[in-house]
Amino acid sequence: MNLNFFVPKSTDAEKIAPFFYMRPNKTCDSGVLDTFLWRDYYDIHVSIADDKALLFLMQSKGEYFSAMPYCKEEDLPHYFEVMEKYFNNVLKKPLKIYLADEEAVEALALKENSRYLVREEFDLKDYLYSGDELRNLSGKKFHKKKNLVNKFFREYEGRWEYRNLSCSDRETVLEFLDKWYEKRTEDEKETEDTLEYEIMGLHEMLKDCFSLKEFRAGGIFIDGQLEAFSIGALNPSENMACIAIEKGNSEFPGIYQVINQQLLIHEFPEADIINREDDCGLPGLRKAKESYNPIGYAKKYMVLQKDFEGWKEETTDRYEAEIGQMSDSMDAPYVLTDIKQKYETKALYEEVFPEDKGRFSDWYYEDRCRDNIIVSMRSDSDVIAMAHLNPFTVCNRNGQTAEIYYIYAVATKKEERNKGYMTSVLNKCFEILKDKAVPFCFLIPVEESIYTPFGFHNVSKFTPERIPDFDDVVSNYDIYLREDEEYLRRALIEDELCENMEEALPKDPVIMVKIISEDAFAKFSGLSTDSTEDDMINWLRKQRIYISESV
The missing domain is CATH 3.40.630.30 (Gcn5-related N-acetyltransferase (GNAT))
Known part of the structure; x- marks a missing residue:
């Protein structure tokens, strides 16, 4: 099979988005947003195979790797084999996959397959929450969050509003990002390298008016100025909202809690599950995510083919290694x-x-x-x-x-x-x-x-x-x-x-x-x-x- 890989552009979003929702998958990677946010950082190329599957080829620092095929579950074994043959015959390398979702790993029975090394990526698991709980913030376990939200409402009554963001707000968002970048927190500075690529990906999405019905964005305005915004996408097959970006001006206490809640109320009012991605192994980010009382986690794995020459040289998990470099400097x-x-x-x-x-x-x-x-x-x-x-x-x-x-x-x-x-x-x-x-x-x-x-x-x-x-x-x-x-x-x-x-x-x-x-x-x-x-x-x-x- 000839696989014609191409660099996805924002104008391709509508064409490739349906593939992400074809099989069970609760990771944040089960949506199209991350493809564009991290396109340049991981040199992402995609191929549409037989109009049935979306396949990935990525490269970073000389290493080739892929993602689990996005297709119907019954087609997963076939397209997994297609990628294996591509790596073996074209790249002359063992198949290597990062961030493999647990549903696919189990469907392919890879943990029981002696041909493959399957290793859980512990610090890359996504946090899953109840949509109703995050929209309502009810009960004792959300008492502190609710207090922060109510305090914000009181202090900025008549001065704040939530607005849906669209392509016409592009310059407003980019102007806010420039200001936010200068004031970012210490935890956010620890992700300096990836942050720049994330911002570049956001530019790409806004440049061509990223239009997709699953894509939603909203912002908190105070005195007419954007002070926080968030972007997410709906995975309709899981009825799950994946929150990809959330930035706020921390000079306004409670603003993160407010944008978190308001985006879900206005843009994802029916979503059963909220995926707020991983914590990058950062203690501060982990504490913040745990404070919202997750109902579960979407586990991810590195998958490496073992019956191909040179596989032992491929056992390093680049994603975990990058997190380790951040953790090494943080007493974590x-x-x-x-x-x-x-x-x-x-x-x-x-x-x-x-x-x-x-x-x-x-x-x-x-x-x-x-x-x-x-x-x-x-x-x-x-x-x-x-x-x-x-x-x-x-x-x-x-x-x-x-x-x-x-x-x-x-x-x-x-x-x-x-x-x-x-x-x-x-x-x-x-x-x-x-x-x-x-x-x-x-x-x-x-x-x-x-x-x-x-x-x-x-x-x-x-x-x-x-x-x-x-x-x-x-x-x-x-x-x-x-x-x-x-x-x-x-x-x-x-x-x-x-x-x-x-x-x-x-x-x-x-x-x-x-x-x-x-x-x-x-x-x-x-x-x-x-x-x-x-x-x-x-x-x-x-x-x-x-x-x-x-x-």
Whole structure:
């Protein structure tokens, strides 16, 4: 199939927009606006295939990548294969996709496909809200927002108004943007590079009178001057409004809360779901988005073809790396999913766990770190704190299984301890696990008192000796880790590497557990959904638990 890729212009919006709504997709990328806002930054080209699918080709800093095909769900496997062949045969590269929506990843069963590496992009998940809640701001959880809005109404009564914005307001919007750019907040300055491209994309949209029925814009005027504006688009198949741009003059307290509410009231009065995009990994932006009480998240993934030569050189996630560069300068935890970035924590690992230095740490970073998650913090260029989340499948006597995580290699540089860094790292770990809806996580502490304040409970003695016959494990224990082929492969290597190593465990090691998702735990354990956390911990303490020492 010949794919004729072209640079989309604002005049193409009406032609390509319907493709975005052909299949289920709750990400902000399920609308046409982001195509133009980020067109120049990611050198976006598109191709319309057979009048059935919209395909993407993007390039940044020499790297080619794509997006999930926009087409009907039944056509998704075919056009996914079309893009794979294009990358392999034309570009001579493995297919790589960023920001792949969860619906497409599941429809294609990519997580179960050994040909593909699928890695969640944690800091790029979109925040989803109830349309009714954001329009009405009712109830205790929106009390502060409602107060700010009402205070604004009182202070500027008779002086403010909401107006729908159209192409005739182009110069007004651009003039406001120039003023806003000079006064932007510190969080907004952290996105300096991308911000300029976002503004360029906005210029492109306004230049040719971006006309699309799903596209809506509105502004708050005070004394006749534009002081805030917002732009969004409706995804009709999800009845979801995606808010792409929101800028305001922060000298007017409450103006962001007002434009947020008024745009939805006037432009999206029937939208069930509001997507307010991701937080770019910025703590201030994350706090602001969480304060609006999201009802869920639209998860995104990097997808990389593994059965094509050179795929290992493509494992860096450029989107996450860019967020990491912003986080590095902000004393904020950063989620590492790329193996090259994970290796940057190896020096801290070997400093804090010197008994592992050498063959074990080399193997651990080469093998185990390929599918785990590392949360780290930096000071300048040095990693100063970290924790590893190592995945396992846990089973119980009733046949239930669940994905859980072992929190391992919790470490802070000696001179940086007692400064709150590990609290930030662990809270970020819990946030990740909450998003994954795991029933619980566990660790094997050197000292229990360190982890009790974080909600961990001693539930069982730890058995350091491995039981060689898995049938004996199943017969004699109520809860145990599934020993599949990959688990056994790693366990045998670990046993061999640890044979002559100094034992790092305390004299009487225990297993400590933190409940993450009570609903998931209830499903795994068989307890009722109204069980308390104490009920769940007590249930665990009554079980015979076997977790052998394996990272």
